[in-house]
Amino acid sequence: MRVMVLVKATADSEAGLMPPGDLLEAMGRFNTELAEAGIILAGDGLKPSANGCRVAFNGADRSVIDGPFAATSELVAGFWLWQVKDMEEAVAWVKRCPNPMPGPSEIEIRPLYEMEDFAEIMVPGTPA
Known part of the structure; x- marks a missing residue:
């Protein structure tokens, strides 16, 4: 099964603060373990929501909402796509x-x- 593993944003990640070097090294080692186990399909960090936008749909209408977005704990700071059993x-x-x-954080897993x-x-007959 494939799962999306979502690293939830924090005030620090939304402020654009880069993680300390030792954390980057530890995450690099973890990503290497994932690759060696054949688990990781993709993964990356995301820039703060201030650098992004959302497109809202209402029927045929579209409107663009520029970041930053509120509710930091509901935002995503990074992701992996994994193949697991x-x-x-x-x-x-x-x-x-x-x-x-660097502080408290959450990771969400979604199939x-x-x-x-x-x-x-x-x-029937529709290509998969």
Whole structure:
């Protein structure tokens, strides 16, 4: 199963503060372990929301909302895309992860939809 592993933003990450060198080294070692285990498919850090925008949809209308965005704890500062056998394996890997922020932080794990999740609604003969 594929999972998106989301590193939640903090006040420090939203302020654009770079992690200390020892944390970057620890995360580099962790990413190497993920690669050697064949777990990691992709991963990166995100710049603060002040550098981003959102596009809001309302029917055919589109409007652009420039960052920064409120509710820092609901924002994402980085991500991995992993291939694991189940959620238990994903949780075990996250528990091995160095704390991704200098202070308190959270990592969220979300499974991705796979084509078999849509089997009941797929039209026969439609390419997967």
